[in-house]
Amino acid sequence: MNxxxxxxxxxxxxxxxxxxxxxxxxxxxxxxxxxxxxxVSIIGPSGCGKSTVxxxxxxxxxxxxxxxxxxxxxxxGLRGKVGYMLQKDLxxxxxxxxxxxxxxxxxxxTPLSESREIAMEYIxxxxxxxxxHAYPKALSGGMKQRVALIRTLIxxxxxxxxxxxxxxxxxxxxxxLEGVLVEAVETFKKTVxxxxxxxxxxxxxxxxxxxxxxxxxxxxxxxxxxxxQRTPIESRSDPRFSGYFHALCAELDIQTKVGS
Amino acid sequence: xxxxxxxxxxxxxxxxxxxxxxxxxxxATASTLSIQLGMVFAFLLIWQFVVERGWISAFLAGSPxxxxxxxxxxxxxxxxWDNAKATVIEAIAGFLIGSLLGSLLGLSLWYSSFFARxxxxxxxxxxxxxxxxxAPIVILWFGTGMVSKIMLATSMTFIIALIAxxxxxxxADRDLQSLMLALGSTKHQLFFKVxxxxxxxxxxxxxRINIGFGLVGAVVGEFISSSHGLGHMIFTASSFxxxxxxWVGLFTLMLVGFILYYVVDRVERRLLPWKQADSGQxxxx
Numbered sequence: 001m002n003x004x005x006x007x008x009x010x011x012x013x014x015x016x017x018x019x020x021x022x023x024x025x026x027x028x029x030x031x032x033x034x035x036x037x038x039x040v041s042i043i044g045p046s047g048c049g050k051s052t053v054x055x056x057x058x059x060x061x062x063x064x065x066x067x068x069x070x071x072x073x074x075x076x077g078l079r080g081k082v083g084y085m086l087q088k089d090l091x092x093x094x095x096x097x098x099x100x101x102x103x104x105x106x107x108x109x110t111p112l113s114e115s116r117e118i119a120m121e122y123i124x125x126x127x128x129x130x131x132x133h134a135y136p137k138a139l140s141g142g143m144k145q146r147v148a149l150i151r152t153l154i155x156x157x158x159x160x161x162x163x164x165x166x167x168x169x170x171x172x173x174x175x176x177l178e179g180v181l182v183e184a185v186e187t188f189k190k191t192v193x194x195x196x197x198x199x200x201x202x203x204x205x206x207x208x209x210x211x212x213x214x215x216x217x218x219x220x221x222x223x224x225x226x227x228x229q230r231t232p233i234e235s236r237s238d239p240r241f242s243g244y245f246h247a248l249c250a251e252l253d254i255q256t257k258v259g260s
Numbered sequence: 261x262x263x264x265x266x267x268x269x270x271x272x273x274x275x276x277x278x279x280x281x282x283x284x285x286x287x288a289t290a291s292t293l294s295i296q297l298g299m300v301f302a303f304l305l306i307w308q309f310v311v312e313r314g315w316i317s318a319f320l321a322g323s324p325x326x327x328x329x330x331x332x333x334x335x336x337x338x339x340x341w342d343n344a345k346a347t348v349i350e351a352i353a354g355f356l357i358g359s360l361l362g363s364l365l366g367l368s369l370w371y372s373s374f375f376a377r378x379x380x381x382x383x384x385x386x387x388x389x390x391x392x393x394x395a396p397i398v399i400l401w402f403g404t405g406m407v408s409k410i411m412l413a414t415s416m417t418f419i420i421a422l423i424a425x426x427x428x429x430x431x432a433d434r435d436l437q438s439l440m441l442a443l444g445s446t447k448h449q450l451f452f453k454v455x456x457x458x459x460x461x462x463x464x465x466x467x468r469i470n471i472g473f474g475l476v477g478a479v480v481g482e483f484i485s486s487s488h489g490l491g492h493m494i495f496t497a498s499s500f501x502x503x504x505x506x507w508v509g510l511f512t513l514m515l516v517g518f519i520l521y522y523v524v525d526r527v528e529r530r531l532l533p534w535k536q537a538d539s540g541q542x543x544x545x
Contacts, residue, residue, distance in 0.1 A: 058442040080444020090439050094457045094534045107445045107453075135534040155443065 005072045006033035007191050008057070008159055013066035015052055026052050028216035029066070034159070034193060039185060041194045041202035044212030044220075045252060050195045053217070054163050057193065058082050070158065078159060080108070083152035085165040089144035091136040097123065097147050098132040104155030115154075122150045126180065142173035146180070153184055160185070162194040166201070178205060178232040199252070203244045204232040211251045221251050322503035327511070330504040339493070344512055346488040347478050350406055351520070354413020355467075355474030362418040363463045366425025370455050371447070376426065383426075387419045391477070395484055404485040413477030417470040424466040428459035461535060464528045471520045475513065490516070 015027040026049040034040050042050055055061040057068065059077020067074050070081070083104070084090075091100045098119055105115035123132050126146050136144055145165060152160055165181075166174040182205060185192055196202050202209050206225050213220040225244055227235045235241060304324045310316050311323040318326065334340035369376040394415055402408035432455045440450050482491025490509045497505035529536060 055438075058438075060438050060441055079442060082442055084439055084442045086435065088435060090435055092436060092454075092457070094460075094532070096534075103453075104443045107440065107443045107449055137534065161442075 004035060006069070007036045007038065007071065008034040008078075008193075009069045010053075010057070011067050011069065013053075013056060013063045013068070015049070015056065015061065015063050025216040027056075027063070028218045030212075030218055031066075032210050032219050032222065034191060037189050037191055039192045039194070039205060039207045041196055041206040041209045042212060043196060043199060043202050043209060043248065043252070044217060045214045046197060048212040048214050049217035050197075050212065051163060054161055054195050057159070058084055058161055081158040083155050083157035083160045085145075085148050085152055085160070085162045087164045087168050089136070089141075089148045091144055091147055093136055096133045096135055097128060097139070100136065100147055101151050101154060103151055108155070118154055119150070122154055126150055141169050142177060145169065145177055149177070149181065149184065153188060153190075156188075158191065160190050160192045162192065164196050164198070167196070167198065175233055181205070182232060199245055199248045200236070203227070203241060203248065204235040209248060211248065223247060223251070319501065320503065322507045326504035327507045330502075331508045334505070334508055340508065340512060343488060343490050343493045343509070344516060346406065347475070347482065347490040347513070348516055350409035350478035350481070350489065351413055351471070351474040351516075353410045354477050355417050355471055357410070358414040358417030358474070359421040359467055359470045362421025363425040363466075366422040367429050367456060367459060369426045370429035370432075370451065383419065383423060387423060391416045391419070392480055395480055399481065399485050404487070409478045409481035409486070409489070412481040413474040416473040416477040420470055420473065421463070421466050425459055425463050428462035429455050432458040461532055464524070464531060467524050467527075468521060471524050472517060475517055475520070479513065
């Protein structure tokens with residue numbers, strides 16, 4: 001499908017953690033590509049090393065073997081080039097909404113006056129006007145994740161890494177934020193990697209889904225998702241949605257595990 | 261977008277609500293205060309009554325009336341003020357030096373886990389000695405004046421502040437640190453943007469404890485050897501069996517401790533506004 005140089009590619013990434021009962025091989029020769037403006041989900045059984053992949057890409061862990069290339073060049077993780085969202089909102093409780101939003105720019109050394117101006121624009125766009133001086137404690141879960149999303153977008157990262165960012169939210173808020181995310185990614189032409197255990201979410205949001213095998217994690221299959229709808233809600237009502245959903249369930253051997 | 265606006269107004273309501281409770285809150289404070297004052301007054305009345313009846317010896321217990329006359333005397337001749345001033349200066353100076361230095365050192369141990377591991381047993385060893393036991397040496401080294409009391413108060417507060425700051429810094433939120441690193445932060449940025457603000461509540465909570473230890477250091481130093489201070493006043497009065505003056509000193513100490521604690525509390529509110537964000541909401545039980 002894509003002949004261009006991948007935005008990001010993992011080649012034979014292997015990671016082993018020392019443990020009491022002997023070393024645990026978490027990732028074994030993991031390879032996959034992510035193209036510019038791609039939206040790739042990584043799914044797999046629990047314990048397959050999804051979060052380890054996430055941390056390796058973010059540059060928080062170093063692989064024992066293998067390499068990571070960005071725009072064709074070998075890099076040592078993507079520190080300083082990735083935006084990052086987890087299930088926990090990871091807002092700094094001692095910072096106001098505005099101060100949280102500018103965190104990435106502050107780390108990068110952008111002058112405060114400049115980053116504040118950009119931040120206020122985003123805060124207005126995402127419906128948080130009036131809350132810029134509130135502390136996270138005063139916000140609802142959905143609002144907190146919106147703040148975390150703004151913090152990620154405003155940093156203008158090369159790649160956005162998401163690790164189950166909406167799984168702690170109620171379903172309605174989650175659908176709403178999925179929509180916000182997809183729209184933002186389109187608008188700002190971002191490349192996204194979403195780590196999730198939620199097949200439904202993976203199908204609704206992604207262009208491609210990478211399925212990992214159980215430990216040691218390796219790429220079992222890559223599924224192209226051909227849903228062209230613009231919002232995650234529309235995607236879910238597409239007749240092809242359930243086809244993709246079942247294909248991925250089968251890939252994860254979910255049927256055979258019921259009742260075992 | 262409508263949905264966004266709807267959420268927003270909902271949330272806005274949620275945030276503004278505490279302001280409405282201000283009046284009942286004030287009322288509650290007033291009624292609490294009147295009960296507290298009533299209790300103190302009743303206690304003093306009973307005390308006076310019991311002493312006058314001769315059920316308890318005024319010689320060994322003192323009496324409210326006697327305490328009051330000694331208080332007036334000490335206020336009028338200025339000795340109470342002089343003594344209180346000396347003790348407060350010693351306690352505050354020792355508290356500030358010990359707490360600030362201890363906190364700074366404790367935080368800075370975060371920078372090198374190797375160095376921290378090296379010094380940890382020494383810190384534990386020093387901490388396990390009752391600091392009061394150093395008093396005779398401190399007085400030998402620093403004389404009988406204020407400096408020795410300040411040093412004693414410093415030694416009381418320093419290790420406590422150090423341990424609290426070190427523990428807090430060590431436990432600073434891992435996920436926030438990971439986020440910072442992914443955003444490309446340097447170690448300094450990690451320290452000043454995550455570790456320090458994360459540790460601040462624990463450090464300030466220690467200040468509340470340390471203000472009391474600062475007073476302990478000052479007073480014990482005065483007991484051992486001094487010419488001024490509330491500790492000196494209490495110690496000399498008790499050697500003359502002047503219980504009323506002893507009580508004047510004790511109550512003044514209590515008041516001093518109370519005020520200092522209150523000041524630290526105010527400082528905490530100032531420094532940690534984010535901790536106060538939703539203090540208006542309480543569940544009924």
